[in-house]
Amino acid sequence: MAEKGISQAVIGRLPRYYRYLGELKTQGVERISSHELSKLMHVTASQIRQDFNNFGGFGQQGYGYNVLYLHNEIGNLLGIHKKHDMILIGAGKLGQAVVGYINAKDMPYSFKAAFDINKDLIGTKVGDLPVMSMEDMPSYALENHIEIAALTVPRTVAVETAEKLVACNIRAIWNFAHIDLRVPEHIEVENVHLLDSLMRLSYNLQRHQDAEAKR
Amino acid sequence: MAEKGISQAVIGRLPRYYRYLGELKTQGVERISSHELSKLMHVTASQIRQDFNNFGGFGQQGYGYNVLYLHNEIGNLLGIHKKHDMILIGAGKLGQAVVGYINAKDMPYSFKAAFDINKDLIGTKVGDLPVMSMEDMPSYALENHIEIAALTVPRTVAVETAEKLVACNIRAIWNFAHIDLRVPEHIEVENVHLLDSLMRLSYNLQRHQDAEAKR
DNA sequence: TAGATTGTTAATCGATTAACAATC
DNA sequence: TAGATTGTTAATCGATTAACAATC
Secondary structure, three states, X not given: OOOOOOOHHHHHHHHHHHHHHHHHHHOOOOEEOHHHHHHHHOOOHHHXXXXXXXXXXXXXXXXXXXXXXXXXXXXXXXXXXXXXXXXXXXXXXXXXXXXXXXXXXOOXXXXXXXXXXXXXXXXXEEOOEEEEEHHHHHHXXXXXXXXXXXXXXXXXXXXXXXXXXXXXXXXXXXXXXOOOOOOOOOOXXXXXXXXXXXXXXXXXXXXXXXXXXXX | OOOOOOOHHHHHHHHHHHHHHHHHHHOOOOEEOHHHHHHHHOOOHHHHHHHHHOOOXXXXXXOEEEHHHHHHHHHHHOOOOOOEEEEEEOOOHHHHHHHXXXXXXXXXXXXXXXXXXXXXXXXXXXXXXXXXXXXXHHHHHHXXXXXXXXXXXXXXXXXXXXXXXXXXXXXXXXXOOOOOOOOOOOOEEEEOOHHHHHHHHHHHHHHHHHHHHHO
């Protein structure tokens, strides 16, 4: 595993590989060739082999890939082997849904606490998480060595809230606010920009219909 | 606007341009050069000019780009100029949050109805939307010429539900289920795979920490 | 007119695909 | 051993960046 400088294009595909391999595992499939997997996933076999070889090669000539082993290795890469305690910042509807979605999964990612500035929410529960005051966030994050925070606050306060997170040694922000955070280089940010996603869909829908209308 | 075969790389950037231009507009900025915008957005000025020129060129030599005009043109490309009535399939937590998020925006995208198979949910409201039986979905979608549906059902039923949508002349599916839909070519699908997104974050966090540990 | 900045062509870079030798 | 399939190199393709002529 002497990987370095893996491109985000490859990294972006890893979760999808992980998902298909999990499915194959469930189905009791023992081994699979890059060609078979390529048919299943609608990508080229070349790309699959290139992708895996970024990490040193998980296969065996003449045999293919062992599903169990490959699934496990990709899981390792994705950090599945270790527990990730997360906190939620912003306990509104979207935040509640995200907690429900992630905590329900049989995955090592799980939310442990939620924080908000809304007094009506503080003291309530999100799933089985307590909603605490934002003032208590720093001590909680530091004491529990929280590395990942999901940011589901209004865009107007997202930037300042992100700064608070950085000050509490948070290392990764899962950002749902519709704004670009500007954080120090050593902080990872992954954006979920729902409106951008809907706009892309809308663009493609319209172009598609334009093209049809022309025929 | 004689665009054709615009790459998804470019399309993927349009919503972000739209967002920054909206911000500049709010600030009362009248014109901006590709160089200034590039500093603001942390991309190259070359990329900005290339991107815009895919659509015929929105600027003027020696002057730059008119913010109002450019914002409006990109909005047009993204289909902002026309109303998009949407339906929600799956009125659970995530679906409720998505409706709340989108309907709150001052945007021409809005949900008009929600559908579910859960009898406890049918007859209730999501925001101000009625939750109807999934059995009523086809007639509703056809009568109201619904083109876009958000799919927030469990992954186990996502594929079959997508097929039902296709049968009702839905043209675009905003898919939140953690599975790849296989739909006919003329149907647009935009995926929001939350778990994939979290895994990418987790990967990058881990690599980052590995790199630090080495120093 | 001179200066600024686009639109656009050319150069570079990176990612994907194809080909095939290595090897199980 | 022969067949299969990887790991890996080479070729192609596409996207990004740089350069500059056109023009406002």
